[in-house]
Amino acid sequence: MSQEYHCRIYVTLRPSVLDPAGVAVQSGLHQLGYEGVEKVRIGKYIELTMMAHDKTHAETQLDEMCDRLLANPVIENYCYEITALETTGSPK
Template structure:
């Protein structure tokens, strides 16, 4: 049985890494009068679908995908949510 999952992936800079884009957005917000914004960090949001025979395998595959392609593990952290969207059973 194959199950299709929707993965929602969030990639952010590690706290120790400077974020010039975030600093620029924060400065712009302050210029617009939003003095109550203390810190802005910019990241990436990615959605993909993945098909697997079990959720554990899908999570392992996603972990490798994020580590090898979607994030730079030296300077970025990532996390993902996995949502089952469709289960396909074999026809006999």
Template sequence: MAQSADAKAYNAKVYVTLRPSVLDPAGTAVRSGLSHMGYDNVSKVRIGKYIEVELTAESEVAAKSQLDKICDQLLANPVIENYRIEILEAVAV
């Protein structure tokens, strides 16, 4: 994956969430804890991951394509998790 001279820097934000059908014990525990703390108007809590990635790529499309692979292979478990990717161009390298 050699970078050519015109590779650009991108800042990506990746949101990994449990699929709606998957139980979230940690979220349930937080909701229960909030209830004990007096916040009984909180009806649901779901906990996911938020990952910031800095990378260089030829184009935004290339960056998105690579991040899709990275999510499938490492950041998310596609069996139980969904992910969403946002990409912003950073300053040129």
């Protein structure tokens, strides 16, 4: 029997990769008077729900999704959170 999982995926550039969008945002924040901002990195946030046999299977599937489509493993890192959703029985 499958379980439904809610997944939150965070994709960021590797620290060694220049982040021009982050530099632009940092510059804009400085122009707005936020001089204390020292480093800005821009990333992606993705949410999805999926069905899997168990949490290990969900993690395996999610790793494959990230490696194949959601993140570029050459220049990006990713991490995720997986939460099992409550299953509701049929109405009584």
